[in-house]
Amino acid sequence: MLYASLKDLSAALAQRKISSVELTKLFLERIQKTNGALNAFITVDSEKSLAQARAADERIAKGDAKALTGIPVAHKDIFVAKDWLTTCGSKILSNFVSPYDAHVIERFNGAGAVILGKTNMDEFAMGSSSETSFYGPVKNPWDKTCVPGGSSGGSAAAIAARMAPAATGTDTGGSIRQPAALSGVSGLKPTYGLVSRYGMVAFASSLDQGGPIAKSAEDLALLLNVMAGFDARDSTSIERPAEDYTLDLDKPLSGLRIGVPKEHFGEGLSADVGKAVEAALAQFEKLGAKRVSIRLPSSGLSVPAYYVIAPAEASSNLSRFDGVRYGHRASGYRDLADMYRKTRAEGFGAEVRRRILIGTYVLSHGYYDAYYLKAQKIRRLIAQDFVEAFKQCDLVIGPTSPTVAFKIGAKAADPVRMYLNDIYTTPANLAGLPAMSIPCGFGNGNLPVGLHITGNYFAEARMLQVAHQYQKATDWHLRRPAGIQP
Amino acid sequence: MPLSLQEVQRIAELARIGISDAEARGVRSQLNDIFELIGQMQRVNTEGIEPMSHGQDMKLRLREDIQTERDRRTQFLAVAPEKEQGLYLVPKVIE
Numbered sequence: 001m002l003y004a005s006l007k008d009l010s011a012a013l014a015q016r017k018i019s020s021v022e023l024t025k026l027f028l029e030r031i032q033k034t035n036g037a038l039n040a041f042i043t044v045d046s047e048k049s050l051a052q053a054r055a056a057d058e059r060i061a062k063g064d065a066k067a068l069t070g071i072p073v074a075h076k077d078i079f080v081a082k083d084w085l086t087t088c089g090s091k092i093l094s095n096f097v098s099p100y101d102a103h104v105i106e107r108f109n110g111a112g113a114v115i116l117g118k119t120n121m122d123e124f125a126m127g128s129s130s131e132t133s134f135y136g137p138v139k140n141p142w143d144k145t146c147v148p149g150g151s152s153g154g155s156a157a158a159i160a161a162r163m164a165p166a167a168t169g170t171d172t173g174g175s176i177r178q179p180a181a182l183s184g185v186s187g188l189k190p191t192y193g194l195v196s197r198y199g200m201v202a203f204a205s206s207l208d209q210g211g212p213i214a215k216s217a218e219d220l221a222l223l224l225n226v227m228a229g230f231d232a233r234d235s236t237s238i239e240r241p242a243e244d245y246t247l248d249l250d251k252p253l254s255g256l257r258i259g260v261p262k263e264h265f266g267e268g269l270s271a272d273v274g275k276a277v278e279a280a281l282a283q284f285e286k287l288g289a290k291r292v293s294i295r296l297p298s299s300g301l302s303v304p305a306y307y308v309i310a311p312a313e314a315s316s317n318l319s320r321f322d323g324v325r326y327g328h329r330a331s332g333y334r335d336l337a338d339m340y341r342k343t344r345a346e347g348f349g350a351e352v353r354r355r356i357l358i359g360t361y362v363l364s365h366g367y368y369d370a371y372y373l374k375a376q377k378i379r380r381l382i383a384q385d386f387v388e389a390f391k392q393c394d395l396v397i398g399p400t401s402p403t404v405a406f407k408i409g410a411k412a413a414d415p416v417r418m419y420l421n422d423i424y425t426t427p428a429n430l431a432g433l434p435a436m437s438i439p440c441g442f443g444n445g446n447l448p449v450g451l452h453i454t455g456n457y458f459a460e461a462r463m464l465q466v467a468h469q470y471q472k473a474t475d476w477h478l479r480r481p482a483g484i485q486p
Numbered sequence: 487m488p489l490s491l492q493e494v495q496r497i498a499e500l501a502r503i504g505i506s507d508a509e510a511r512g513v514r515s516q517l518n519d520i521f522e523l524i525g526q527m528q529r530v531n532t533e534g535i536e537p538m539s540h541g542q543d544m545k546l547r548l549r550e551d552i553q554t555e556r557d558r559r560t561q562f563l564a565v566a567p568e569k570e571q572g573l574y575l576v577p578k579v580i581e
Contacts, residue, residue: 099561192541206540232554235546304526315501322502324574329567336577341504353503354513357494358520360501374527376537381530383538416519432541457542 001026002162003480006071006219009165013060013070020056020070024049024114027072031117031163038139040148040157042077043085044117052114059112067222069112074164076155077118078125079210080199081105084115088201089123089133089151092321092328092347102199103231104168104210111226116164119154123349124318125175125203127151128421131412132351139408140183141481142447146405149179155213156183160481166223167213172203173306174400174425176211177437181400181450184439186467186477187213188220191457192432193238196231204313205236207306207429216477217438217467221245224460240458248461249468254288256466259393261296264424264452270403272443277399280440280451280470284397287469294389294396298381299427305382306426307419308362308375314352315359321347354415383431390456395466399424400437400450424452434460438467439476448476488518 001009001018012018028046035041049072056070080086080098082105087093101109108115122132130138130153138153140146141161148157152169156179159167169176171189180187188211195210202208212223224245231237260281265274285291323329323343330342348356362371389396401421411418428435433454440451451470455463471477491507494514498505505513559572568575 096565099558099565193544209541232547232549236540236544238542238544298530301527301530304524307520308524308527319502323567324576325562326565327567333577336579337502339577340502344502345504348503354516354520356501356503357497357513357517361489361493361497361517362524364497364500370528371524373537374532376539377532377535378527378530380535380538381532414519415516416523419520419523429541430538 006222010067020053024053024072034161038157039136040138040154041117042120042135049114056112066111072114072116073108074116074119074158074167076121076152076169078170078201079104089121091134096327103196104227107226119158121154122151123352125151126351126355132349137408140405147408149182151175153179156180156185159185159213169213170210172207173422173429177400177425180437182405184448186220186438188436191434193236195227196234196237198231198233202317204310216471217464221464245461245464248465251465253469256289257292257393258289259292259294259389259396261294263296263299264398268402273399273449276441276449292393296385298385301378302382302426303423305375305378308371311355311359312363312372315356379430382427386431396454398452400452404443404447428454
């Protein structure tokens, strides 16, 4: 049961081979046994989870079950959930028990899923290693001296270690896909606007998007069916008819045109990663896809543009954390301004403070045009690259990350080196396109390599179909870290 | 152009984040590395390019001007650090 697909778990629940209470207990025990070593969860609350599981069992007994009824799902601690501690990995929210549910949580509750716990993450989702959390770093289940990627590293590690059958994440510059790649699991960042951000703690609002992390593309499709949908409370939520993302999974790949961008196979790409990605491309050709060489000439500027836009928007979004309405407030201050300064200096970690400073500077008087406006123009160029590319191909495929997982602490003192991890993932956020990562082999240190698939707007069903066909022909996504086998 | 220590302190004050001189010195060199990375943007000619402000070019929706939220004052105040008689408490601003 720990290793079963969501489809199989759903069938087992429907046939009463297992109850939701039993299944939830199984994963809670698993978390209890492994979380000490991995630090993937910030909050686990068995009582709350089991109450939901009992309700799910009643619903199944009444014949009222949906696809995910009774299935435990781990949520990134960026989604607020009523009566659950929701910290966003930060000291400033370390005492915040949410009075309401995020839209994504409402959707999972409505589907009868069980909240299994809240997963660890880089503070305010700012990071590519899950090391900046106030709750300490997450360890990679494949090698506990390595990072799991970030910022949704807790969710990715939880799936890799089979501590949860499904999880949620968020992706502002790669925070679902990069940890999925480094932890050897599957993750999808949907088209901007497909999943509501209501109740998802805001980082950079023109880029933020929630999505699923799971063992396979098929599981991602089932999760996206629940997560996607219009919500008037998010002003960027898109009104469009609901799709069933599982419908096309079994269609063959013949005729598929895969665009391979030259720019993502050049300098900076580690040879072991390049080799695994090349092998995956050959596999796609075997499955009937055609390879097309494309150019994304502006994509090299995605990291500089991203590290202007994201901090700028973060500096504005994070101004709400002032110690007045919720969260941590410093003790001992002279006046209101002193309370703000002390609260924010104590409440935010070093990386978050650094990004707020960058953002404040690029938005300050006299610098706006040179930085923020310039970055938005480059963003247009990056988006136009994809418009041109999708005239020649259906999907763009390349590596998710330039290297496999790196050692904990290796890049923590050098922000620029850390930021360059995001070179292949930030273009999709800047353009608003859907993108995903699936396991495609192993590189140095026997660590997982991720394959990055970018689609056109709302091409999620096509991407999931292509990933599913690949996963039917390969077994990379079924491999498990040796240390976590029972 | 590299940031001076005074500029780092000025930005921290704008952001309402307390910063010591020692911290400001450490942050300054990291910020300068980051601005060197960001500076790569200046190599590209972007004249006449329309800035892109969102993940998709979309129009924001309009809605009827009616009340949509119910009163949740009690729940929302419950998580405040200091409150009294249904109000948030902050240090005195006017003597």
